């Protein structure tokens with residue numbers, strides 16, 4: 747049974763370990779497959795994932811969440827809204843070990859996250875941006891209802907989601923514009 751809950755600040759290092767030091771890190775970051783998205787050090791992670799991701803008062807801006815399977819921690823979700831237009835959220839996910847992948851856990855957790863964000867924050871549109879080479883992640887997101895944006899529509903979609911003042915910093919995505927896939931789930935997808 748998959749459940750999700752907000753992480754608190756005492757869990758920040760643990761979520762770094764799962765993201766960067768676990769055997770799933772190389773599935774989406776660093777050499778050999780993702781040289782343009784190096785694995786962050788603890789110092790870099792601490793800065794990138796600012797403390798607001800772990801604090802109750804700022805959950806409207808974004809948050810890191812823990813995925814639990816029958817009460818056992820198996821990975822993380824992250825959502826961020828601060829850089830996006832209203833009623834939109836950018837999502838990310840990483841399971842803490844390969845043994846937890848490929849069993850449907852990721853898709854269940856993402857569905858739970860979208861339900862939670864819609865009911866708690868009235869979020870209607872979601873964006874997620876894996877590497878174009880992360881076939882497992884792309885497939886998992888499609889199972890949740892995300893649709894991959896065509897190459898020639900990517901820029902337009904980014905402009906529709908991001909606030910103009912954040913385009914420079916976040917417009918290209920973690921893998922660079924060309925190597926980042928853009929997937930969205932919107933109310934329109936459901937029509």
Ligand SMILES: CC(C)(COP(=O)(O)OP(=O)(O)OC[C@H]1O[C@@H](n2cnc3c(N)ncnc32)[C@H](O)[C@@H]1OP(=O)(O)O)[C@@H](O)C(=O)NCCC(=O)NCCS
Pocket residue numbers: 770771773774821838839840841842846847848849850851852853854875876877880881882883885886889
């Ligand atoms: C990405 C991730 C969250 C997905 O969660 P998951 O629980 O493994 O995903 P699921 O088991 O629900 O679904 C995976 C799907 O990908 C498919 N798949 C696996 N490897 C694949 C590959 N190389 N090519 C295509 N599809 C693949 C599986 O068959 C499954 O689809 P199916 O149910 O239709 O058979 C998880 O694998 C993970 O944490 N990976 C490491 C971190 C990461 O890459 N995060 C994404 C950053 S954007």
